[in-house]
Amino acid sequence: MFTEAQLYSPVTTGADGDVTVHLSDEHPGVHDADYRARRNAIAALALGYRTGEPVPRIEYTAEEQEVWRIVSAELARKRAKYACAEVIEAANRLGLPADRIPQLDEVSAKLVPLTGFRYVPAAGLVPLREFFGSFADRVFHSTQYIRHHSAPLYTPEPDAVHEILGHANQLASPRFAALYETVGAAVARITTDTALKFLADVFWFSMEFGVLREHGEIRCYGAGLLSSYGEIEEFREAELRPLNIREMGTRVYDITHYQPVLYCAESIGEIEDVVGAFFESMTDDTVAELTAPA
Numbered sequence: 635m636f637t638e639a640q641l642y643s644p645v646t647t648g649a650d651g652d653v654t655v656h657l658s659d660e661h662p663g664v665h666d667a668d669y670r671a672r673r674n675a676i677a678a679l680a681l682g683y684r685t686g687e688p689v690p691r692i693e694y695t696a697e698e699q700e701v702w703r704i705v706s707a708e709l710a711r712k713r714a715k716y717a718c719a720e721v722i723e724a725a726n727r728l729g730l731p732a733d734r735i736p737q738l739d740e741v742s743a744k745l746v747p748l749t750g751f752r753y754v755p756a757a758g759l760v761p762l763r764e765f766f767g768s769f770a771d772r773v774f775h776s777t778q779y780i781r782h783h784s785a786p787l788y789t790p791e792p793d794a795v796h797e798i799l800g801h802a803n804q805l806a807s808p809r810f811a812a813l814y815e816t817v818g819a820a821v822a823r824i825t826t827d828t829a830l831k832f833l834a835d836v837f838w839f840s841m842e843f844g845v846l847r848e849h850g851e852i853r854c855y856g857a858g859l860l861s862s863y864g865e866i867e868e869f870r871e872a873e874l875r876p877l878n879i880r881e882m883g884t885r886v887y888d889i890t891h892y893q894p895v896l897y898c899a900e901s902i903g904e905i906e907d908v909v910g911a912f913f914e915s916m917t918d919d920t921v922a923e924l925t926a927p928a
């Protein structure tokens with residue numbers, strides 16, 4: 635999930651119980667009545683899900699499976715070239731199918747033995763406190779819909795490709811999974827909206843859009859980069875800055891464009907020492923200090 639309020643298509647339930655996903659005017663599927671009906675049906679299944687119940691399975695259409703095949707093959711090729719070794723090894727161990735969309739319970743069945751993370755369904759935006767807080771229990775809220783078939787390599791919103799090929803491939807690494815858990819533990823300590831937003835923004839510039847130097851090359855580990863056909867390559871054009879928690883937590887960014895500034899770690903150990911240590915110790919007070927005017 636991105637930071638995400640502006641990005642997810644809003645989902646509403648009418649008085650008659652009908653669930654509607656409101657696509658933006660620029661969404662590639664906005665004029666496709668079948669796609670819109672499909673999105674409404676998938677969102678309704680997620681909204682009906684209750685903790686402890688079996689996760690709803692989606693009967694994906696041939697068209698949706700074809701989208702997955704195309705984007706999965708392209709991202710695997712790009713991952714080999716641009717992702718860091720930790721992610722490549724994690725993705726190999728996870729072994730997601732390339733020929734069809736995995737159901738969320740299949741993703742969980744593969745992830746749990748590796749790092750204990752489980753996937754549960756989300757209709758769209760999950761409140762930030764719930765989304766990040768659930769990492770403490772190694773639970774990840776994931777959408778199940780797929781981008782529109784007219785643009786298989788593009789999506790204006792996080793879809794199953796982002797959630798699974800981005801986040802699950804990252805969450806298959808014990809080191810990255812441990813970082814997510816520290817995020818969840820931090821949410822239990824903080825109470826202010828300022829601290830929650832700060833946490834979300836540090837997460838954005840690390841676990842979503844983080845890069846690191848590996849054997850002299852810049853490689854990505856962020857889920858947002860790993861799942862973006864265009865940005866996984868273009869990130870090499872970004873201005874790279876050293877990890878800086880204050881900057882990462884306060885930087886204003888535009889989620890609709892490629893990120894012009896990215897924060898580059900020198901190693902995974904540095905991500906753990908700087909970003910992980912921050913999540914481990916952050917409180918409302920430390921954020922108040924970091925965001926206080928100089």
Ligand SMILES: [Fe+2]
Pocket residue numbers: 635636792796801842857858
């Ligand atoms: Fe995400």
